[in-house]
Amino acid sequence: MTHQEYFDKLTDSIDTLSDILDTEHYGMCLVDKDGYIIKWYYEKFFNIKASAAVGRHVTEVIENTRLHVVAQTGVKELMQLQKINGSMVITNRIPLIHNHEVIGAAGTIIFRDIKEIAHLHSRMSKLEDNFKAYRSEIAKMYAAQYHFDDIITNNQKMLNLKHLGQTIARSDASVLIQGESGTGKELFAQAIHNASLVSHQPFVSLNCSSIPKELLEAELFGYESGAFTGARKDGKIGKFELAGEGTLFLDELGTMPMDMQVKLLRVLESKEYVPLGSNKKVPFKARVIAATNENLSNSMQNGSFRSDLYYRLNVININIPPLRERIEDLPVLCSSMLSQKEGLYHQSRLHMSQEAMDLLNLHNWPGNVRELRNVIDRAAIICEGSEILPQHLPEYIQVYRNSSPLEISDGYYHYEIACLERQLITKALRDNGGNRQAAARQLGIHRSLLYKKMKDLGIHE
């Protein structure tokens, strides 16, 4: 192709483009190597007809132009200020190169008046303000409710964990919270967020087990409109984006499918992600707190959990003991829960009777504090006076009283002793993982006596 053919082709293409581009407002001009105008799309802007411009040297038509210089040097000049008709415009000057040779230059006006930039800037800052307002609305919608003061405990291990949580809250380190169901994992996660430097940012939680495997990725990454069949028309904001610079709480992490584990790890390492159906990388700035009630060491051993993700998340580990291992928490938990009921159904302050407390002490609490809360809520509703009595407790807790052959009819003294014995034996069995020989040794009684006591007291562990 000769230079001329190249020019012809180029101007043909520009003719087509000019129908699409807003030439009315901005326009364009092409000059040859010597600076003579060959194409003129500036009729409106300069109020000069193409017939009057084409063929003339560009310096005769455009004030302060440098297009002829660029056509010589081949060095492009972008975003240059140029004074035309008394106003400052911003222009781009781009050399046209064919077969490694500069054969001309194209000039375009990006902003007709520098004032346009000020206008654009003010529109941008308005948008930015709106964006900030939406962000703060999101933060309000996704606020964490609990604080460290809401974690009620008298147990030394728990107090240490609370202290650890408070200390690390202000860092951005990932946290892994482990513990049985109902031990207060979410409580800790929220408390950490609220004590962090980003407490005014959103706390967004995602329960990995409640989302079908195929949808989990869309839920986390979000997608652009029309990203896949069945996707919502207007796209979807993912949890990564919602969390912004706040906290992303990944609950039931142990159930996360393997392929998602890989993807999550990649996001945590690279600190960026790509929404589904998009080609733009988006920075990921949120802090991640994960929780699980599964034993991840076992999951890693049987290959259902990736160890690299485990170590990435387990920067800070909070392992919450089950309620049965901190049975001394029962009284404070009960009294705090009962005080929350005050004024709800009862005028006067509710409290636990000793008998009811003894029964709670004997229970194993597989559902931990959540189970206790249900028991207390129920008791507060059905209790008519101000004292929670054994009959206000659910059947399955009342049986501890009935299963003992030492009934109350035997006398209060015997009943109390039996309760105490049962507590001691239950605790010793628990401490020794159900091993009766070890429990007997700890209690300082013979194994056969332990067996007898267990039978008499209705202990089936």
Ligand SMILES: Nc1ncnc2c1ncn2[C@@H]1O[C@H](COP(=O)(O)OP(=O)(O)OP(=O)(O)O)[C@@H](O)[C@H]1O
């Ligand atoms: N130490 C505590 N003090 C006061 N309330 C607590 C405590 N621990 C747990 N709770 C209460 O117990 C209930 C369960 O807590 P949470 O939802 O945090 O448990 P979880 O460990 O996340 O359970 P799951 O594994 O089933 O999701 C909540 O109502 C919470 O307020």
Ligand SMILES: [Mg+2]
């Ligand atoms: Mg939970």
